[in-house]
Amino acid sequence: MSKEYSNGEVTVVWKPDKCVHSGLCVKGLPKVFKPKEKPWINPEAASTEELTKQIKKCPSGALSYYMNEGHEEPKTDIKMENAKAQVIENGPLMVSGGITVEHADGKTETKKSVAFCRCGYSGNKPYCDGSHTKQGFKG
Numbered sequence: 001m002s003k004e005y006s007n008g009e010v011t012v013v014w015k016p017d018k019c020v021h022s023g024l025c026v027k028g029l030p031k032v033f034k035p036k037e038k039p040w041i042n043p044e045a046a047s048t049e050e051l052t053k054q055i056k057k058c059p060s061g062a063l064s065y066y067m068n069e070g071h072e073e074p075k076t077d078i079k080m081e082n083a084k085a086q087v088i089e090n091g092p093l094m095v096s097g098g099i100t101v102e103h104a105d106g107k108t109e110t111k112k113s114v115a116f117c118r119c120g121y122s123g124n125k126p127y128c129d130g131s132h133t134k135q136g137f138k139g
Contacts, residue, residue: 007043010051010065014041019062020092020115020128028054059094060115060128090138092128093118101126 005012025033031045032054043051055063083097096113103109115128119137122129 003039003041005039005041005043006068007046007048007051008068009048010043010067012041012043012051012055013064013066015062015064017062017124017129018060018127019130020060021130021133022059022115024057024059025054025063028057056112059096059113061111061113087118088115091118091132092116 001017002013002015005014026035029046029050032042032051034040034042046054052065055065058064083095083099086094086096088094092115094113094115098110098112099114100108100110101114116126117124117128117132118139119132119135121131121135121137123131
């Protein structure tokens with residue numbers, strides 16, 4: 001499941017099942033990302049540059065974007081250097097700096113960052129889906 005929100009130039013895609021509720025979007029662009037409102041994403045409240053810059057910081061990949069017709073998407077390469085793993089207190093293992101995830105079925109995905117489940121409750125393993133919060137995970 002995904003939801004899309006557009007400002008005319010760029011379309012923001014939100015995949016709630018991937019969201020780990022890190023809050024980076026809300027803290028980074030509070031005029032756009034307002035979780036207590038419906039719709040909670042208002043892409044018209046910021047420039048396309050501000051939106052794309054903030055979306056690229058999403059640790060789980062729940063937020064992404066695509067450029068609408070007539071607008072060229074900036075080219076970005078995932079660099080596989082300076083990888084960093086960070087244990088989030090009472091939350092996921094965050095890996096950033098470019099990572100290739102190889103699944104048991106042999107499928108691979110290359111991501112700029114990823115949040116891995118540490119609590120064991122995620123419905124989207126190996127990725128975190130925020131279940132640690134509801135389960136009261138401590139670790």
